[in-house]
Amino acid sequence: MPSKSNVEMLEKVAGSLEASNGVFVVDYRGLSVKETQEVRRALREAGAEMKVYKNNIVKIALENAGLPNIDEMLAGTCAYVFYEKDAVDAAKVIKEQSEKLKKMDFVGAIADGVALSAEEAKAYADLPNREQLMAQIAGLINGFARDIAVCVKEVPAGLARTVNAVSEQKQAA
Secondary structure: OOOHHHHHHHHHHHHHHHHOOEEEEEEOOOOOHHHHHHHHHHHHHOOEEEEOOOHHHHHHHHHHHOOOOOHHHOOOOEEEEEEOOOHHHHHHHHHHHHHHHOOOEEEEEEEOOEEEOHHHHHHHOOOOOHHHHHHHHHHHHHHHHHHHHHHHHHHHHHHHHHHHHHHHHHHHO
16 A cells, blocks of 8 residues: 555646646756755746656656656656746756756656657757747748738839830930
């Protein structure tokens, strides 16, 4: 019979998985309490939270939730970063903190229902976030609209220049 604390932890992990869109698994070995608090604060600002659970409990919770099997990643000192909205924002924070502290690294992830390797999870940090993508799309739309306006304006302007040139030729003759 499982202990009461393990059952409670399983419920917490299941709740975190249900409330999130995915999870990054990070190795946090060597982080001090102060550094861990700093990482958690930065993640909270990005709409994510870092929790430390027993790896076996997380394996069971992932299986119960029908999420991909990442058993090979769940070994050693793992922390779990659950993100609610944008995986890219959470990945960027993890990457920034790992470069700053030199004590954290990606182990893997589950994003959009797919298991990701450490390299694939790290690649999320190099993608533009939602706001950057929206700005790029708006810039493209604005550019197309400007080009269309210039083309539409040039049709009557070209016609006017042609008519003016013909009238000048007739007056000269």
